[in-house]
Each structure stands twice: as C-alpha cells, then as structure tokens.
Amino acid sequence: MEHGDSTQKVGKKMAFVAWIIALAGLTWFFSDILEERLNPNQDPETFDNGMTKEVILKRNRYGHYVASGTINNQPVVFFLDTGATMVAIPEAVAQRVGLKKGRAFQTQTANGIGTSYYTRLKSLSIGNLQFNNVDAAISPGLEGEEILLGMSVLKQVDFSQQGDTLILRY
Secondary structure, three states: OHHHHHHHHHHHHHHHHHHHHHHHHHHHHHHHHHHHHHOOEOOOEEEEOOOOEEEEEEEOOOOOEEEEEEEOOEEEEEEEOOOOOOEEEEHHHHHHOOOOOOOEEEEEEOOEEEEEEEEEEEEEEEOOEEEEEEEEEEEOOOOOOEEEEOHHHHOOOEEEEEOOEEEEEO
8 A cells, every 4th residue: 555655645746746837837828928918019110211210119908108128238128108308217227237327306207206317328229229328317216127218219209100009210
C-alpha cells in the first residue's frame, strides 16, 4: 500500500504543477489582451513619403490615444493630452530613464495645484516621428507609467482625427 500512496502523492504534485503552469499561461495570455486594450499602439503604424512623416494611432477602448515610444532611447508609453502645456513625466519614469530635475514650478491640474520640475529631453519619438531638445516636466503628482504627451510636442505636428483614428503629421 505504501507504493500506491507514493504514486498518488507524485500524481497530486504533478497535477498541482500542471495547474500552476496553466494559470501562469492564462495570466500571460490575458495580460497581453488587457495591454492591447489599454495601448493599441504598441508598434504605431508609420509612413514616410519623403516629404512628410505620419503616425496613425488607434483610440483605445476608453476613448484615449495611448502609444508606445521612447524618451532618450528608453521605451515609454505616452497618453496624448492636448490640455497639457508640455510633456509631463511621472517621477518614477523620469528616474528610470535618467532625467534630472531642474527648477521647480507650480502646475495647475485637474487635481489642484502641484509642483513640477523642468527638464529637457534629448530625444522623444513615436513611430518614425523624432523630436529633439523637448521641454518637459517631471511631475511627482503623476502616478503610473504613462507620460502625458502635451503641447510642447503636439504643437510641432499637424493632427487630425477621423472616427477612431488620429493621424500625426510632421
């Protein structure tokens, strides 16, 4: 009977391991689906006809335009915000990409008055659009990983919206 007990124990352990592997696989699968819903522009569609460059963004399921890009060649996620004066970067993201805080200044946001710090980005890109020496703010009050892509960049492009698509032209 001892031999049967050990076989049952091994069988239970293998079933447990199989369940753990299945749960891990499902978590990985569904996290990709959720990420795609939040950021349908992880690899934005880009065009370059020699005279103009275009990036075509799809609206996410919440009605916002979110896109992957880079700051100083480091991967980041942008949230397009025409109401933001400049690019606003959460402090944790600024630290991760190696940005230095400059002079402090007061900001007025939907959450009230806060303090941000000037910084300058060597480069910022979305798809094939590249911007250099961009004024930005490190904003400790911003939470999460998304960077507000404000007018310090958006004023340099023409943008038009049709349905669930936003086209940025440079």
